[in-house]
Amino acid sequence: MDPTLVVLFYSSLAAGMAAVGVLPLLGRRKLPRHWIGWSNALAGGLMLGVAYALLVSARERVPLSGALGALLGILFVNRTHAASGTSELDLNRLDETSPDYGYKVLLVNAVHSAAEGVAIGAAMAVNLSFGVFTALAIAVHNVPEGTVLAAILTSRSVRLRDAAGLAVATNVSQVLLAIVTFALIAAAPGLMPWALGFAVGSLIYLVLAELLPECYREAGSTSIALVTLVAMGMVALLVSLGPGG
Ligand SMILES: [Zn+2]
Numbered sequence: 001m002d003p004t005l006v007v008l009f010y011s012s013l014a015a016g017m018a019a020v021g022v023l024p025l026l027g028r029r030k031l032p033r034h035w036i037g038w039s040n041a042l043a044g045g046l047m048l049g050v051a052y053a054l055l056v057s058a059r060e061r062v063p064l065s066g067a068l069g070a071l072l073g074i075l076f077v078n079r080t081h082a083a084s085g086t087s088e089l090d091l092n093r094l095d096e097t098s099p100d101y102g103y104k105v106l107l108v109n110a111v112h113s114a115a116e117g118v119a120i121g122a123a124m125a126v127n128l129s130f131g132v133f134t135a136l137a138i139a140v141h142n143v144p145e146g147t148v149l150a151a152i153l154t155s156r157s158v159r160l161r162d163a164a165g166l167a168v169a170t171n172v173s174q175v176l177l178a179i180v181t182f183a184l185i186a187a188a189p190g191l192m193p194w195a196l197g198f199a200v201g202s203l204i205y206l207v208l209a210e211l212l213p214e215c216y217r218e219a220g221s222t223s224i225a226l227v228t229l230v231a232m233g234m235v236a237l238l239v240s241l242g243p244g245g
Helices: 001-026 031-058 064-084 099-126 129-156 160-169 174-189 189-219 222-239
Strands: none
Touching: 001 064, 001 099, 001 129, 001 160, 001 174, 031 099, 031 129, 031 189, 031 222, 064 099, 099 129, 099 174, 099 189, 129 160, 129 174, 129 222, 174 189, 189 222
């Protein structure tokens, strides 16, 4: 298969997995709050695992460019949050009914997914098997993130089917950025450490600033720390056994 089609196929598969995230909402009106915390912790742990894998594959590639790329990744998330007024947005307000909140949650999810698209594209450029591994890890993580988004949307009277569609739609940025990043690195291989650094910086920042803070309020620090660490450890273990960069 053409490498760009591989990127398209696996990033689309990852994006589509968000729809699976609505399943825990079948037959229930509201998700227990600690489930939301655990879902975000699971997603965050998988993201940290992916960041670790990218960091390992970046370690021998121009450290300064990688570090500057990471700084850019952090700035990207921080500035897009600030510009859209979503810096302190909690992704757990099931009782919040203002239309503004709904749009902001969708926007935050789209920006979040874009950073993960860079991670997929950069990993694919390292080598395709590592890229497929990364895309599959992001695919699994899109399920609990889809659950959190669907919980927020259905609490605002969005139908479950539409919530599934919106969860996938916010991941379109993931597919686009995966392809653009892959194509850019193919055209200019010098961008590789920048892209890897950007992905690592933005993923870790998203976990620390967006996902984890509210988790602790929902489910308690011990269970959140354990879920996060086990998820991260699984990815780190798998990457050390399998397709390293
Ligand atoms: Zn994520």
